[in-house]
Amino acid sequence: MARDYDCIVLGLGGIGSGAAYWLARGGRSRVLGLEQFEFGHVRGESQDHSRIIRLSYHAPNYVRLAKRAYESWEALESDAKTRVVLKTGGLDLGPRVSAIPLQGYADAMTACDVSFERLDAHEIMRRWPQFTLADDIEGLYQSQSGLVMAERANDAHRRMARAHGAVLRDNAPVEWIRDTDGELEVRAGGTTYRCAKLVIAAGPWSNSALANFGLRLPLEITKEQVTYFASPHLAAFAPERFPVWIWMDDPSFYGFPVFGEAGPKVAQDAGGLPVDPDSRTFEPDTENLARVENFMRRYLPTALGPVIRTKTCLYTLTPDRDFVVDRIPGHPNVSFAIGAGHAFKFASVIGRILGELVVDGGTASDIAGFSAERPILREIDPPKTYMV
Ligand SMILES: Cc1cc2nc3c(=O)[nH]c(=O)nc-3n(C[C@H](O)[C@H](O)[C@H](O)COP(=O)(O)OP(=O)(O)OC[C@H]3O[C@@H](n4cnc5c(N)ncnc54)[C@H](O)[C@@H]3O)c2cc1C
The missing domain is CATH 3.50.50.60 (FAD/NAD(P)-binding domain)
Known part of the structure; x- marks a missing residue:
């Protein structure tokens, strides 16, 4: 003992x-x-190489915690003498009427003195022509968003x-x-x-x-996945030219600029099936991948290319x-x-x-x-x- x-x-x-x-x-x-x-x-x-970090959240308690999150990473960076956060800017976008209303995000950021911009579809495509959007799409841009090098x-x-x-x-x-x-x-x-x-x-x-x-606790473990695509327009997805982004509707998708692999990363949020963490497989879900590719065909066509790799990973979800x-x-x-x-x-x-x-x-x-x-x-x- x-x-x-x-x-x-x-x-x-x-x-x-x-x-x-x-x-x-x-x-x-x-x-x-x-x-x-x-x-x-x-x-x-x-x-994996990256996870989204953002001040843009649906409730003030998360925005306040996110401010402290950046401080904690900065303290680690200076202690470890290594960079772990890469700010690319972040875009939350989706239909004007959606399952995840942007207004809640705007209100929470306003309540916590976080600056952001409201962008219509035209302005989003002017800044990032990688997106193809209809008129009913709108977005919020927050400049501090980016990725943590997980x-x-x-x-x-x-x-x-x-x-x-x-x-x-x-x-x-x-x-x-x-x-x-x-x-x-x-x-x-x-x-x-x-x-x-x-x-x-x-x-x-x-x-x-x-x-x-x-x-x-009533937790659900799901097997999620992310996919890296060999976009033929690689330079357009460099971190200096393309932000992290989240599609704010159901289903919800999100993505990253090129980081860690030779192509942008795109995934569906909470698109996985329940699993047991001890008996789960590491096989990608082809239907999940098809949903991601269909989304990209419609809204982010230039990111699409051959699959470099799909990685699976678990969520531990509270209700x-x-x-x-x-x-x-x-x-x-x-x-x-x-x-x-x-x-x-x-x-x-x-x-x-x-x-x-x-x-x-x-x-x-x-x-x-x-x-x-x-x-x-x-x-x-x-x-x-x-x-x-
Ligand atoms: C595909 C995917 C994309 C994601 N994207 C984002 C994102 O963009 N932004 C974001 O903020 N979050 C994201 N997340 C969520 C985020 O990654 C998780 O919330 C976070 O990593 C959880 O960390 P954790 O330490 O709780 O779990 P884990 O990293 O799983 O750590 C738990 C550890 O405990 C160990 N352990 C368990 N039981 C025992 C035991 N009995 N004895 C010893 N060790 C034990 C395990 O082996 C494991 O290493 C994503 C998650 C996934 C799967």
Whole structure:
């Protein structure tokens, strides 16, 4: 039996790597991070070259958190001496009457003093002739949007966590956890560790980890995918000339300029089917790809070309698509987060908050909307709202 750590982080994907970094950087905790697979594995949610980052969100609490997200990435960048955010500008666009009204985004940004531009179809096509749009399409442009270099950011978090003294172990699946009067025992990879605080960032395996505390949430794990296309007009999709974008309707699509592969990346949001994270395959869904290609044929024809590769990846969805960032009810020394399929941009700041919750007992960030005890999470078969 070893008791060498103040805080253990379970899961070293995007959020857990962030938590390990911020806990170790504070210098107040001896930190152990435990990852069940190899570092940088592709079975979870946080792999690939890029994830969209944006201030443009549908509610003020997300916009405020996004501001703190940029600050956290900047702090990591200057500590790790490596760049992880690339600002390309971001365009939210869709039909005037749509399943995801742009007005909510405009209102939330206005409430949080975030500047943006409203563009009609003509102006969007004047700036980015890569799009082919009818008159009823409108958009919001926000200049700070861009991409987080996901794999590079995860590596930077883990590298700097170690530089600040954390011990990180891969191939160390946590088998069980016991909480005895606030003293935690964590069994992983043949060793039982004792610690005072625990951060759980288990992504698609969250319910297995939470079961140690008698908690189960109505989460749906889906297998999503992104596709890189060998556009014959590659230069038109360079990051200096083409923004990240989101099609704000149901179905919702999104895309990136060329980054990490030799072509732009396009995907459908929440277009995947439910899976078990342990038995899922890595085979692309051809119907999902066909929906993406049909969309591109109509609205973004010059991006279309032969498929370079399709990568699959998991979403851990809450029924309302809001995050969970909280302590486990009845266990104030254990915090956890569920990313609801849009949390990579927040991975650093959510990791930071998870550490604040267990070490400081609270956070300056507004996480009231991300409570583990909100009514919809107590329902067994809640209605699902994935288009936000
Ligand atoms: C295709 C796709 C596109 C996306 N696009 C965006 C985007 O553009 N912008 C954005 O902000 N977000 C995006 N997201 C969402 C974002 O990537 C996720 O919300 C985020 O990566 C979640 O990180 P996580 O740390 O919670 O999960 P993960 O990265 O899956 O990490 C969980 C880790 O816990 C480990 N683990 C689990 N159980 C145990 C155990 N018992 N013992 C030890 N280790 C354990 C797992 O192995 C895993 O490594 C996208 C997601 C996908 C799939």
